[in-house]
Every structure is written in C-alpha cells, then in structure tokens.
Amino acid sequence: MSVWIRGIHLNKYEEIANELRRRISEGEYAEGEILPDQMKLAKEFDVSRMTLKKAIDMIAMEGLIFKKRGVGTFVLKSSLWNNGDSKFDDYNGLTEQFGHRRIVSKKINFDIVFPDEKLQSLLMIGASNPVYHVQRLRIIDDKPYILEDSYFVASIITQLKAEHLDGSIYGYIRDELDLKIGGAYRKIHADVANGLDIKELNCDVHTPILEVEQVVYLDNGTPFEYSTSRNRFDTRSYTITDIIGNH
Amino acid sequence: MSVWIRGIHLNKYEEIANELRRRISEGEYAEGEILPDQMKLAKEFDVSRMTLKKAIDMIAMEGLIFKKRGVGTFVLKSSLWNNGDSKFDDYNGLTEQFGHRRIVSKKINFDIVFPDEKLQSLLMIGASNPVYHVQRLRIIDDKPYILEDSYFVASIITQLKAEHLDGSIYGYIRDELDLKIGGAYRKIHADVANGLDIKELNCDVHTPILEVEQVVYLDNGTPFEYSTSRNRFDTRSYTITDIIGNH
DNA sequence: GAGTGGTCTAGACCACCGG
C-alpha cells in the first residue's frame, strides 16, 4: 500500500500530492480553475476520500490551491512570490539551498566554551555543559553573504572539527552523526551593523542588517543549536506563506 | 457531535486540543514528560483514534508537544520564545493585537488611483481597476510605531472612507463588509530609512528599518490588499515556530 | 435540493523503537 521511488518511500497521500502539484505546475489545472471534487479524485486515484483530502490539505498549506466548503477547490496563482528567497520551512543549510552556486566558508572563530545564562536557558543545558562556538562567513560566488554565529551543544554534536566548518555542518549532523532535525524557533529583526559586520560583510556603520536568530531542535525535541545569521539588508529576504485552514 | 461554548462552535478535535493545552499549561503534563498514548486518550475523551490524533497534531504544530513514532508524545518547554512579538499567523490588524494599549492612527495619505504594473500583477486586476491607496502612521502609547502603505482593491473593499482609517480597516472588512480573510504571502527585509520614515518614525538617515511586504487574500483566494509595513529596527521583531511533521 | 468540503468512526495494517 505504498510506493518506493528511487529508494524513497512515499505514502499514498504524498504520491497524490506530487501528481496534483505536477498537474498544477504544468497547467493541466489552470490558475483560477476549479479542481475535480474530492469524490472524483478519490475514485481516480483509487483511495479513500480521507486519504485524498490529506493530499489536498498538504497542497493547500503550501498555498498552491484554495478550498472552500460548499463550493470547491481552486488553483491559486503562485505569482511573483515564488522566487529565490529563503523559505522558513527550509531546514537545509546554505550549502543545500545554493547547491548550484559556489559556496565557500571563511572560518572566523572556532572554539569550545561554557554557556552563559542565556544559552543555558535556550539550549536547556547546565553551566558545565560545553558548547562549540562557531563563527563563519559564508561566501557565495566570491561575495560575502552571511555572517553566522552559532553555538552547538557539544554533547550532541560530538566531535565537531575544524574541517567540518569548511563545508556543511548540517550535512555532518545529518549524514555522519545521523541525527534528524525536528524544527526551529526563529526570530527576525533588523539591526545596525557592528564591527564584525563592517569588516566581513563589506559594509559600513550605517548599513542595515537583517538578523535571523534561531534555536534548532532535533526530532526528539532536544535543542542543539542557537545561532544568529546576519546579512546586509540588500542581499536576502524571507518569505512566508500563510493560509488559514478550514472554517 | 459537537459543542457550542459562548456561541462558538467547537469540533471535537478542537475541544480536545483545548483541554490538552490546558493540562500542559497548568503543569498536569509537565515539561519533558510523556503523554498517555493515543489509544488511552482516545478512550478517555470517547472519540476515535483518528480524531484524537488530529487534536495532537494541532498542538504539535504549535510547538507545544513533540511526537516520535515508536516512542510516544512529549511535552516541550515553551521557553523564552513566547513573548510579545508578532506572530506570522496573526491576521488581525494592529488594533486587535494591541487592544489593551492606546492606538492612534495618523492619516498621511488617502486617495484612489489606478494600479501600476506591479500592483496589477500582485492583486490580479487590470489597469482600469482602481485601488484605494492608504498611508497611515500607527501610533501606540504616543510613540510612532508602524508606517503602513497599503493598496486595497476598490471593487472588493468597497466604500472605504476616511473615517475607517482612524480605527481598524480590518475590522471594517470583517464586520461591515462581512468578508473573511484566507491568508497572506509575506516577505520580510531590512531596508534603509527613506524620507517618510525619517519624518514619521522619529529616526535618521542611518536607522535600519524592518519592512514586511504582504499580499492578503480573501477566503476565496482573491487578493485584495498589497501593503508594506515599516518599523524602526528596535521596535518590532517577528517570530516563527517551525515543526517538521511526521517521518 | 444538489453538491461541495469538513468531521468522525471502528477498525485494520504498517513502520519504528525499545527492551
């Protein structure tokens, strides 16, 4: 009752969601058009209506379609908002996001320290539980891009070494440590440039900075990273799709 | 098979979610503790397991609990991230968000214009379809807070009048026009202060600005508003909770 | 009234984790 494609297991509702996404992106269901109703689609895919609805719900959450009780389900225009901006539900590091471009990391700082009170609280650890402190400048296509200041709980992200900093730390966490990421709390603000920004991001005292502050959790709920990522205001923005469910 | 409380209809899964939230917030299920399994909870609330799971899924999406297949469901610590910041899933205007404080709006501009190409595309309207152009400074507790620059599709938000600008435009949309909001696309960036910012937000040329750009949709998928909201960097930030589902 | 999506059931089987 499920399918493997290229070694990846897909549930029925994921399969159906993929097929519906394809039909929408290829214009088989045009913008503004109404989709076949859930009964018809359930019959077509030979699944129960509950399962089909789950697929529909996923796509609706992504903002591709829109449901209205008593009326039907419509295709929304993906419009101008589907650009290259960072999405909030993206848990890959920069390395994966910009895989097609040349990414280099410049190590600014790498040591292991004891957490201050703020870190202890955010990472739910004690004062004697050391954390790796990593500061990197990520460079994309020869241009300075993001200034990262990260703290990793040493007892979780074990054996972090200088050579990992050159590439993707998240790749190390996922592939070598075999840990899974469960989610993150993020906070965005604007800020004034500080000394390090000025030095590394090629800006001056008056350049606005966009900062994303985050605590990242493993899939068992344990926080393992606190970090801030700083960009020049003109190099990055964030997009969010927000769809109210039901009612 | 459902309940009305204070005139509001609640589905079973919403009822159960509320009760579980209460137990968590009052410490009946303490932080880090495991919840009774889904079968037990389903029996307790006398619902099917599917319904109970739906309640659990809602709370998990909010970041209150964490599920792990083969293990169980745990309470997460809500921690320091539950502060007064704006949430992305908040569709109320400022007036509702800060209802307990004194909000005043200063009208800067109010007229009706024809949309340029960017607006035509974002709002899915033609060049001859007029839009209201509203610029307001929102003042909270006597301090300038947000500079709003909004365009409303005139054929949808009909009869918008100057007096509506003093209060909540969203209140007008919801209560008088009886329209329902379906969702929004939002984009956040930092920016340099422009002339209007300097004049109205009490800042200077070098003050970083946090800007939120958004297109808001009705519950039938029709876009009706494009707006930008600008704040001084030190007066507002945004938080997002991101939980990866399943797997 | 006809047709849509939303909720809910009672049960089945599966995938995963721990001991």
Place this chain on the structure above:
DNA sequence: CGGTGGTCTAGACCACTCT
C-alpha cells in the same frame, strides 16, 4: 517481542454555498 505513532479504509453525517 510489545507498544508506540502513522496510514488507510468505507462509510456516515454535518455545514456550507449556490441555484
């Protein structure tokens, strides 16, 4: 192995919108 959460079913009834 037993117990967890995840998926899926085949149907029922409800809430809503439109004609």
